[in-house]
Amino acid sequence: MSDSPPAYSAAAGAPRKPVLAILTVDDEQRNFRGNRQNFADLISTGERLGFITYVVTVKNFRLKSATLPGYTYHPREKAWVRGRFPYPDIVYNRIPQREDERQPSVKKKLDQLAGRPELLLFNRRFFNKWTLYKWLRASRATRKWIPETRRLTRPAVLSGMLRKYSFLFLKPVRGKAGVGIMTVRVLSEGRRRYRLQIQEDQGSRTFRYRSLKTLWRRVCRESRLQGEPYIAQQGIPLATAGNRRFDLRALVQKNGEGRWEVTGIGARVAGEGSITTHVPRGGHIEEPGKLLTAAFGGSRGLQMLGQAGEAALKLARQIERSSRSLLGEMSMDLGIDETGRIWFFEANSKPMKFDEPHIRKKSLERIFQYSLHLYRTKKKKSSAHARR
Numbered sequence: 001m002s003d004s005p006p007a008y009s010a011a012a013g014a015p016r017k018p019v020l021a022i023l024t025v026d027d028e029q030r031n032f033r034g035n036r037q038n039f040a041d042l043i044s045t046g047e048r049l050g051f052i053t054y055v056v057t058v059k060n061f062r063l064k065s066a067t068l069p070g071y072t073y074h075p076r077e078k079a080w081v082r083g084r085f086p087y088p089d090i091v092y093n094r095i096p097q098r099e100d101e102r103q104p105s106v107k108k109k110l111d112q113l114a115g116r117p118e119l120l121l122f123n124r125r126f127f128n129k130w131t132l133y134k135w136l137r138a139s140r141a142t143r144k145w146i147p148e149t150r151r152l153t154r155p156a157v158l159s160g161m162l163r164k165y166s167f168l169f170l171k172p173v174r175g176k177a178g179v180g181i182m183t184v185r186v187l188s189e190g191r192r193r194y195r196l197q198i199q200e201d202q203g204s205r206t207f208r209y210r211s212l213k214t215l216w217r218r219v220c221r222e223s224r225l226q227g228e229p230y231i232a233q234q235g236i237p238l239a240t241a242g243n244r245r246f247d248l249r250a251l252v253q254k255n256g257e258g259r260w261e262v263t264g265i266g267a268r269v270a271g272e273g274s275i276t277t278h279v280p281r282g283g284h285i286e287e288p289g290k291l292l293t294a295a296f297g298g299s300r301g302l303q304m305l306g307q308a309g310e311a312a313l314k315l316a317r318q319i320e321r322s323s324r325s326l327l328g329e330m331s332m333d334l335g336i337d338e339t340g341r342i343w344f345f346e347a348n349s350k351p352m353k354f355d356e357p358h359i360r361k362k363s364l365e366r367i368f369q370y371s372l373h374l375y376r377t378k379k380k381k382s383s384a385h386a387r388r
């Protein structure tokens with residue numbers, strides 16, 4: 001890390017460049033938190049598209065100050081450099097952890113930023129699986145894709161759901177990357193009919209119980225370990241290709257006109273013995289068209305991919321409407337069941353990097369295309385204001 005002189009002073013007469021700040025939190029050892037590769041890629045894409053882009057931490061974000069201390073990346077020296085940057089027009093929230101975003105000082109600053117007229121903040125907060133469920137079930141347009149879900153507060157919820165469905169997913173409402181996920185299956189025979197499977201780092205542990213009471217006790221113990229409320233969700237029998245379950249990850253972003261668009265859809269194939277499809281848990285990336293074709297045949301498979309994209313768009317619009325905040329992107333986990341029906345599992349407002357190169361490049365550019373749209377709208381708005 002080195003210090004550089006104040007980097008940017010607009011040349012006289014030159015039109016001012018739009019300024020985008022990538023927002024994160026401080027880190028004692030590494031200056032700031034978050035995926036550095038992602039931030040560096042954003043900075044270089046921003047530069048290419050005519051933006052001034054830098055990383056700023058919540059603590060360093062002084063409202064209404066003319067410049068802010070931040071960080072930029074110099075690819076040639078492969079170095080992060082400290083500097084002072086112009087006050088941003090657009091703030092892209094990439095605070096990486098829910099725990100950080102929950103800190104009172106961080107929450108307060110985010111509230112202040114969301115309320116400032118001179119800047120536009122997008123992707124204000126993480127989603128919560130229970131809230132998403134309520135939002136999407138409440139709308140007729142999206143209801144059909146949402147598995148039935150209950151808050152797992154009492155044994156009666158578990159027994160009620162198991163009377164309706166012989167396969168359930170139990171998930172922490174604020175989980176990620178499969179941590180704390182369990183499944184329950186009711187077997188049709190045998191004395192120990194309840195089979196509980198708990199996701200581990202790799203693979204899973206399996207237990208069998210004779211009674212709901214002992215099953216409940218175990219579920220409680222495991223969920224307490226996560227320190228998070230849980231939901232119980234109708235389990236979807238995922239489609240398979242070559243005997244492996246798979247699901248889809250859609251990246252949905254706003255474009256240069258401010259409209260939602262599907263940037264790309266990837267697929268994840270479950271690892272051996274894993275109950276989820278996450279890559280860190282032994283899953284792997286595949287081409288969705290290939291898997292869907294293998295599962296459902298050529299023309300039907302491709303048609304389903306198109307339908308999944310359309311569903312993702314409608315879901316994103318509804319999520320944004322219900323969230324009552326400005327969103328620029330989200331990733332979405334979608335399942336296709338054995339009969340070809342589409343299901344929504346969750347959406348994430350801090351999407352992980354997509355490893356598919358064609359999705360990756362487009363996804364970086366879209367952030368700035370959308371930001372340019374915001375910038376222009378903002379300028380129009382403030383000059384209308386000034387005329388009044």
Ligand SMILES: Nc1ncnc2c1ncn2[C@@H]1O[C@H](COP(=O)(O)OP(=O)(O)O)[C@@H](O)[C@H]1O
Pocket residue numbers: 147169171175176177178179181233234235236237238247275276277278333335345346
């Ligand atoms: N109701 C469900 N039925 C079938 N599979 C599911 C269900 N819910 C989740 N999964 C599987 O588990 C994965 C992780 O679940 P998700 O809700 O995305 O939690 P996380 O936040 O841990 O990623 C999904 O991508 C999907 O493969």
Ligand SMILES: [Mg+2]
Pocket residue numbers: 177178333346
């Ligand atoms: Mg997920």
